Amino acid sequence: MILETIITSVDTDGKAHVTPFGIRIQEGLVVISPYRPSVTLDNILATQCAVINLTDDVRVFAAALTKRQAWEVVPAEKIIGVRLANTLAHKELKLVSVKQDDTRPQLFLEVIHEVQHQPFQGFNRAQAAVIELAVLASRLNILPKEKVMMEKQYLQIAINKTAGERELEAWGWLVEKIDNFYAEQSGENFA
Ligand SMILES: Cc1cc2nc3c(=O)[nH]c(=O)nc-3n(C[C@H](O)[C@H](O)[C@H](O)COP(=O)(O)O)c2cc1C
Numbered sequence: 086m087i088l089e090t091i092i093t094s095v096d097t098d099g100k101a102h103v104t105p106f107g108i109r110i111q112e113g114l115v116v117i118s119p120y121r122p123s124v125t126l127d128n129i130l131a132t133q134c135a136v137i138n139l140t141d142d143v144r145v146f147a148a149a150l151t152k153r154q155a156w157e158v159v160p161a162e163k164i165i166g167v168r169l170a171n172t173l174a175h176k177e178l179k180l181v182s183v184k185q186d187d188t189r190p191q192l193f194l195e196v197i198h199e200v201q202h203q204p205f206q207g208f209n210r211a212q213a214a215v216i217e218l219a220v221l222a223s224r225l226n227i228l229p230k231e232k233v234m235m236e237k238q239y240l241q242i243a244i245n246k247t248a249g250e251r252e253l254e255a256w257g258w259l260v261e262k263i264d265n266f267y268a269e270q271s272g273e274n275f276a
Pocket of ligand 1: 089090103104105106107108118119120121122123124125126146150216219220223
């Protein structure tokens with residue numbers, strides 16, 4: 086099973102980086118698999134630490150993908166790093182081992198500290214739709230436009246029926262990114 090989370094990491098100067106990552110649990114360890122190049126990969130290799138943030142604020146996913154300002158972070162408690170200031174829970178991780186790969190190495194990390202900040206609020210279809218659109222928006226270069234537009238249209242149903250303000254804002258940022266990408270592409274075609 087893959088869980089969609091926000092990984093926060095810092096570089097050696099303490100500069101925070103906030104990025105969505107799908108994680109797996111394998112034999113009690115957290116597995117993060119970043120495609121190269123990745124700031125998150127560089128940061129984890131440099132500091133040996135990372136934080137998993139479990140958040141239902143899907144704006145953080147959309148903001149990271151649309152290069153909006155980094156979300157508010159606060160220092161981690163037991164490791165070098167930061168966590169989202171507002172998150173349902175966070176887990177502080179130390180790097181245990183790395184499976185090297187030229188394209189997509191695997192990082193195996195141990196949870197050394199975890200805190201529940203707020204309870205789980207229940208499933209929301211619009212949040213799932215935003216995550217799906219975020220995944221599409223992170224792959225515009227490799228996916229056919231027809232697939233992206235068809236799936237976006239289907240996901241829009243859950244947005245229309247179940248979104249709150251946070252989901253609508255996140256959805257809007259992603260739609261803008263997708264529209265701009267295809268507008269630029271068609272502009273290039275006519276040039
Ligand atoms: C829900 C979601 C899950 C993602 N999971 C991964 C992942 O497992 N590996 C990866 O390389 N990128 C993943 N991405 C894309 C990264 O967030 C994005 O490409 C990012 O730029 C990674 O590079 P960075 O570490 O330099 O920020 C995911 C994106 C989304 C929206």
